[in-house]
Amino acid sequence: MRELIQPAEGKLGIVMPGLGAVATTLIAGVEAVKRGLALPVGSLTQMGHIRLGKRTENRCPRIRDFVPLAGLDDLVFGGWDVYSDDVYLAARNARVLEPAMLDAVRPALEAIRPMTAVFDPACVPNLDGDHVKHAVNKMALAEAVVEDLQRFRREHGCARLVMVWCGSTEKYIEPGDVHATLEDFERGLRRNHPDIAPSMIYAYAAISLGIPFVNGAPNLTCDVPALVELAMRTGTPIGGKDFKTGQTLMKTILAPGLHARALGIRGWFSSNILGNRDGLVLDHPDNFRTKEVSKLSVLEDILRPDLSPELYGDIYHKVRINYYPPHGDNKESWDNIDIFGWLGYPMQIKINFLCRDSILAAPVALDLALFADLAKRAGMSGIQEWLSFYFKSPQTAPGLRPEHDIFKQLIKLQNTLRHMMGEDLITHLGLDYYQELTEAL
Amino acid sequence: MRELIQPAEGKLGIVMPGLGAVATTLIAGVEAVKRGLALPVGSLTQMGHIRLGKRTENRCPRIRDFVPLAGLDDLVFGGWDVYSDDVYLAARNARVLEPAMLDAVRPALEAIRPMTAVFDPACVPNLDGDHVKHAVNKMALAEAVVEDLQRFRREHGCARLVMVWCGSTEKYIEPGDVHATLEDFERGLRRNHPDIAPSMIYAYAAISLGIPFVNGAPNLTCDVPALVELAMRTGTPIGGKDFKTGQTLMKTILAPGLHARALGIRGWFSSNILGNRDGLVLDHPDNFRTKEVSKLSVLEDILRPDLSPELYGDIYHKVRINYYPPHGDNKESWDNIDIFGWLGYPMQIKINFLCRDSILAAPVALDLALFADLAKRAGMSGIQEWLSFYFKSPQTAPGLRPEHDIFKQLIKLQNTLRHMMGEDLITHLGLDYYQELTEAL
Amino acid sequence: MRELIQPAEGKLGIVMPGLGAVATTLIAGVEAVKRGLALPVGSLTQMGHIRLGKRTENRCPRIRDFVPLAGLDDLVFGGWDVYSDDVYLAARNARVLEPAMLDAVRPALEAIRPMTAVFDPACVPNLDGDHVKHAVNKMALAEAVVEDLQRFRREHGCARLVMVWCGSTEKYIEPGDVHATLEDFERGLRRNHPDIAPSMIYAYAAISLGIPFVNGAPNLTCDVPALVELAMRTGTPIGGKDFKTGQTLMKTILAPGLHARALGIRGWFSSNILGNRDGLVLDHPDNFRTKEVSKLSVLEDILRPDLSPELYGDIYHKVRINYYPPHGDNKESWDNIDIFGWLGYPMQIKINFLCRDSILAAPVALDLALFADLAKRAGMSGIQEWLSFYFKSPQTAPGLRPEHDIFKQLIKLQNTLRHMMGEDLITHLGLDYYQELTEAL
Amino acid sequence: MRELIQPAEGKLGIVMPGLGAVATTLIAGVEAVKRGLALPVGSLTQMGHIRLGKRTENRCPRIRDFVPLAGLDDLVFGGWDVYSDDVYLAARNARVLEPAMLDAVRPALEAIRPMTAVFDPACVPNLDGDHVKHAVNKMALAEAVVEDLQRFRREHGCARLVMVWCGSTEKYIEPGDVHATLEDFERGLRRNHPDIAPSMIYAYAAISLGIPFVNGAPNLTCDVPALVELAMRTGTPIGGKDFKTGQTLMKTILAPGLHARALGIRGWFSSNILGNRDGLVLDHPDNFRTKEVSKLSVLEDILRPDLSPELYGDIYHKVRINYYPPHGDNKESWDNIDIFGWLGYPMQIKINFLCRDSILAAPVALDLALFADLAKRAGMSGIQEWLSFYFKSPQTAPGLRPEHDIFKQLIKLQNTLRHMMGEDLITHLGLDYYQELTEAL
16 A cells, blocks of 8 residues: 555644643654754654564664654644643743753744633633633534634645644543434534533544544543544544553553463552642542543453453452642652462562653654554544554444553554555564574574 | 374473472472462463454464363473472472462372482582482483483373473583584583583483473573584474563563653663572572573663664663572562653653562473473474573574564464464454444445 | 559450451460460560660660569450451451461450440441440440440459550541530530540540540540540540551651751652551541541651741642552552752652551550550559650640650650659760760870 | 850861762852852751750750851861862762752852872772872871861961861771771871771871861771870861761661561661762772671661560671662662561561762761861860761760661750750650649649
């Protein structure tokens, strides 16, 4: 399918609902990287390599040299927020990057001012803000976002757009009738149905224009039949949900390792302390519920207690997030894992991760934007399961188990890229190296 | 090649130089499992499943039901040691398993008495023992081991044997001329060359009889051209070296995860405390050197600093092992990992693993014995790289980088089994699930 | 006052409301110690020494050899519980001590059967039990406890009794009018006032008989004017509240150390996981509130933010307790402490305490019983502030700050014992050692 | 003795052999504090309070307001180093304080240039430097230091001087005949005895001029009879050795707490990683030996295994320091402590201290300089045991056990200050508060 991929010509606009810590860290970082002030560490598209062919061929190009991605110099950023601060001020308030670094790219950041946001205090009780849109109903709000998108594309001369949700975690919503079909959903928009959250309004607007949509929060958003239907109709790639960073990243690294060795697990206690806006929002039980569902699901898929009840049938898995202002954006996680081995003998693992929330999330947002744009140009529409690698709670086709094991997710991503470019898929079998050896004897 | 695998009929003898903590924990454990007293947790052959076909087929048999392995009821155990204690006494002294569990299988353990060992105090300065063989030269010692093997097979009516080195870490030996060809090696045996360690004598004896040999310690042993040559000639599978447990197991789980996300690493400090016989032996600098080489190599292969010097080109990697008697066999590791992300911002990970050395090693020894026997019956001879999964320092064909990433090792192992049994290899591509979806629309 | 202390003649009955993990661990332990099977580690009265005189005198007797305490052979145990299990069964269910140890003292444990308990499900929502007293009002319940005490003393031929509350944490109660005077309180008992919890009924019964009362839980219990008044009238020592174990023990060790060095503190996050009955009870917010108040107060007293606002004026202190069944009684705490030093530079301390709740609490209960009995014989009545050493939330005279610094508490305890026995108080001045040196020159 | 203390009039010169991380952090910090840019956190003299009289009197002045100390504005700094960098450059290289803070006081730092150092590469093998004195023998070197001191005093118009050793750890030296008497020592100086290290030459020069000398490293230095004799003759206060910071600080906080509760200890494993010049020096076994002796001694004194062999008679105590450049001055310690409680049941404590070596040491150096000057003015000569609070390995009178318990050290320090100023010593008895209560009834 290599020849079918359209080239990455012209500017790519990355538009983000929520210009908080993650979005501003992304924007300031890309500006710093463009000026040679820093490296885009953590971004697989920019820093990662991919092995091609046999081990002995030593072909390992950078991913950005292998697949036709938009270059950083072609990126244009924009977004919406409930506060009217420009990106420089918002970044200062977020306290993620050092002032000296922000000052080095200050004009570029000050030039980006948020568009007025779609906001519903019922969905995010711990936040408020007055830089918001007002309209007769949710459909009118969606139309306002459509206008924002068209104006942004025009004003910045973008060839293509991608939307990445970088806003807050919304309160927990169960999928219901209003999300069942596109028709139901559009009726719900017009009737202000309470189960249509702001993130869904943004997603609807983007997808209806054929703009790829990626969801960085655990909100339901585009993980409903109505919006999948719309994405298929408009030929739009979508993906979600919840950027995989911090503790869950570690969990989906470690759990596959324990599972690989058939070690049993009795309990997994995960505690987090963080002091940023996200921590404040998650201090409200309704919003934590959304996050908890996203965080708890990963173990079950990786460990498959249905297949191995004697190893994983009785895990006590608990996740806690505590608002702790002294740490700011420096999220810290502490995990205690009770495992057991040969004959059931118990062992323990403790992991203390002193991470930085937005530093881990920003390159994920970048990669997703670039890959979603690639998918669009490659004619891939609907759910992009090969991007599961980046999500805490991957969206999949109905009836298909999500894959949480980060290593299987990585192979899926890499083999998808190889497949796109007409390279052999890699199986790590490698018996041939030894057959040659035998024949040589 | 499925039809070419000979069935696992008759008894399989597992003979181990070194009846210490690992070997006695293995033996007592298998006896307990046979009696239904406990589960063989940590053993992939006994507890693990393997996915076959498409995700939606839901075919995930246990590995032992998929490939023709020897059953636990067909296993017979034996070994050599520098102390004359029977396995029951040795297990009590090792203080790994609870007395109540050992007492439940006491007669079976008491029945196993060690054969006299090949021992060289120059190779293991912190140990001594008087239950040792004396002979005119190392070739004569090898012949004595050959006789032991033949007698053991005869007396226990074994259809097949496998040898698993469970002895101590020997002092560091560089590969040299004496290891270059089989002829050099055999001359060295006759001339008592100092660079032929006891573990090599055992390996030579086993391989010359076509008995698969697996090396659980970091010693050079069969990782020399002379013994690979012998293995190819006698059609014998060999594998090594150093059972992957504890801290290195964690390292080969975690490092691939950090690498997958293109996160940089500046330093990795690994400290261990353990108080068993292994800890005592490793307290001697010559022996620690052997272990250190084995433990340090893993990061370089996984991270590929040659490809990503800006992420991994300047790692300060340090491993320390401290003898600490209060913990006995309960090895504890503590790792500090200095990583950096987006724009170079630093983060830290601390891992504290309260593990049990022999509890992790015993099932590894079991799996290796069973898979080595399978390889023998499948006509696979020489280095078995598909068993890298179990080793800290996998032996490979000359010129081939070892693979340390435990997840690539796992895929290699699983795809080898699938290949043996004529099943499709798995690539995790999975685009077809979504093509159906598109077509359905 | 040495000559005024009555000798410890005859049997001392220790009666405990709540025959759960702590009480059964205490009883089984004392029985094991009496039989020479184990040592009463953690008990200052049994294992601790006290320095007397000058450093150069080398007088450091054991405390039990210095002050006239009841001997372990003279102790008799009894108690009340909402379950009718005898102490052997209750100890097995508590899963604190190994079955082999319990079996070694089984008859002594089986002989102790709980009396029916005073219980109010409104005070402990997560528990139930049917081995409870029924009566027309709370005064009648108190009278039933008085009868229990008199019968117990008679049947076991006890010369003296001490009551130690080892029951659950009750829901949070604010001190109110009903607790203001003895008259108010007795009226409340007759009128079933909802703010008179079961623990108060036990305390009232004991104190009215002149039986020393010690409170091992954070409940209000005897920390009200009414019961202090009763204790003064009946010449009864009382003390509380909440055995100082685990995380708070560590906190009152560490905080004085940081304060001693004038190091600042910005945040202290304390997380606990435990899976015993106490953990279950504390999973209910009302009960956790009682515990939280007890746990949060310690830092303020030790650090004195009023005196040093620039160091301690802005601490974010958070305590969380999570019910985590896999650990049972093996409570684990994890603390992150954000400190700052010279010029405000930040540092961090992480403490992971793998403790055992009842193993730490049992010797505290023993010491308190023995010291309370000593105080009674020494004619000391009312609040025993010198026992603050053992409490998370020490009861003090009105208007007097409690002392939480464990080292000041220890000096207070030791100097009280020295004072009782007519020894010099110790000030650690010690300039005299050097004056001699000067004079010698 | 209050009236006998001479007032702190005129300038106080603090002169330091070794202008490395600690000294430059001290100097830059005092300059910053003088300008109101930061607070002298960690300094008891500047930030700490002292309670006077009864608890209810609420008298808690700052220590600097209670005893007559030199003020920060009256301090003048100087020193010697083997490198000729001025203090600004040296501070930049030390990478402890942020460049912005150093730049704010740059002129004051640049004005301080090191005098040429007494240096002996045999004592510090991992260091070199060319800014050193050359002389015919060690006595001549001492005389050169005397001249330096006299010139410094004159040039800076100092009323008084204090010398604080801030140089490296020297190789281990056993006290020998050359250190026995002043006569032996001076003969040794003239004969270049190898067991007279540079730090002793500095100490000899200072003490002979009556200048108080404080030793911040674990070197033997003034802890020999010869120099104590000199100090008594010249009326000079001396103190040492080894600033108590980091892991040992934590150890002398925690061990008294465990001992207070009669909890047993089986093992204490202490690992450190640090990447500053001190770490480099300690990477050499000879120098580590000096540090190890200093670090290991603390537990024995605090726990008194001679009195409690069943609790502390069999501790396995191990200390490791690992050079780990990625952390620079950010020393990190990790401790595993194996304790046991009631009936011998085991528990574990893990402490991870992410500290900053020089940030902890600088205020200790400041306090010691100010208190040593106070002692001089108060006519106290020889060993100042009341300053044990600040040392890993306190120097005491011959035959007197050092006191390592930081809380006893604190009381000793505070009661010494109270004694100096004619205030009542504090015993924490406090029974009187309750006698009033009883009488009131």
